[in-house]
Amino acid sequence: MKSKWLNRLVEYGSYGDTPIVFIAPHEGGDLIELDVDETKEIVEISERGTGHLVKLAAKQIGATFIINQVSRIQADFARNPDLLGKGETFKYFLKEKRREFKCHTDIKYLKLLKRFHNLIEKRNPSFIIDFHRMSSEEIDIRLGFGVNRKYIGGTKNAFDFRKKIFDKSDFNDLNVMISKKVLAGESEFILNKHHKGRHVALVEFSSQRGFDLEKGYISERYETFVKKLAEVSTEF
Numbered sequence: 254m255k256s257k258w259l260n261r262l263v264e265y266g267s268y269g270d271t272p273i274v275f276i277a278p279h280e281g282g283d284l285i286e287l288d289v290d291e292t293k294e295i296v297e298i299s300e301r302g303t304g305h306l307v308k309l310a311a312k313q314i315g316a317t318f319i320i321n322q323v324s325r326i327q328a329d330f331a332r333n334p335d336l337l338g339k340g341e342t343f344k345y346f347l348k349e350k351r352r353e354f355k356c357h358t359d360i361k362y363l364k365l366l367k368r369f370h371n372l373i374e375k376r377n378p379s380f381i382i383d384f385h386r387m388s389s390e391e392i393d394i395r396l397g398f399g400v401n402r403k404y405i406g407g408t409k410n411a412f413d414f415r416k417k418i419f420d421k422s423d424f425n426d427l428n429v430m431i432s433k434k435v436l437a438g439e440s441e442f443i444l445n446k447h448h449k450g451r452h453v454a455l456v457e458f459s460s461q462r463g464f465d466l467e468k469g470y471i472s473e474r475y476e477t478f479v480k481k482l483a484e485v486s487t488e489f
């Protein structure tokens with residue numbers, strides 16, 4: 254399998270014909286310096302490692318992956334292209350204070366964003382799974398299926414999905430939560446736009462708990478989980 258690229262910024266490829274697409278919309282970007290309480294803070298705005306995880310998942314079942322390398326400051330690929338350059342902000346907590354900076358700012362990425370969405374549609378997947386990182390000391394992985402878990406056909410299916418993953422391996426040390434609605438996809442443009450009766454899911458990995466110094470971020474148990482998640486996604 255050889256990767257293809259859109260403008261050397263969006264990497265994609267298929268390991269086979271399985272109609273499932275794994276997306277890492279926030280792999281791109283870097284560290285930025287922010288003024289915080291009269292000092293400078295370095296903040297990591299990329300979700301480094303999610304690109305590696307979507308490739309692992311796609312490879313496991315012969316599916317497709319898409320990885321975006323554009324920083325969310327220029328263009329946030331999980332946001333509506335129509336809002337590009339319209340004053341969007343990225344909000345987060347640092348030192349227990351709510352902070353924000355401007356993001357999704359550069360209109361010159363509009364064409365690339367549209368091609369990115371066309372790429373997803375062209376594949377016509379039955380299931381779209383979107384990987385992100387999050388900040389959590391307590392939860393390893395959060396699965397989101399939209400309000401009332403509607404994107405996987407309701408609460409019963411959502412819990413079946415998790416159970417099937419746990420049946421495949423010993424993940425007893427992993428705390429995997431199924432979100433009721435918060436950050437579960439309703440504010441996630443990719444999932445809303447491409448849902449259309451398909452299954453879609455948001456999978457968020459804890460930056461703190463998934464950290465492995467050798468690998469830069471991802472611990473081996475997260476890699477194993479992702480492979481099993483991919484296998485289960487073919488059953489839905």
Ligand SMILES: [Zn+2]
Pocket residue numbers: 278279300384385386
């Ligand atoms: Zn993200």
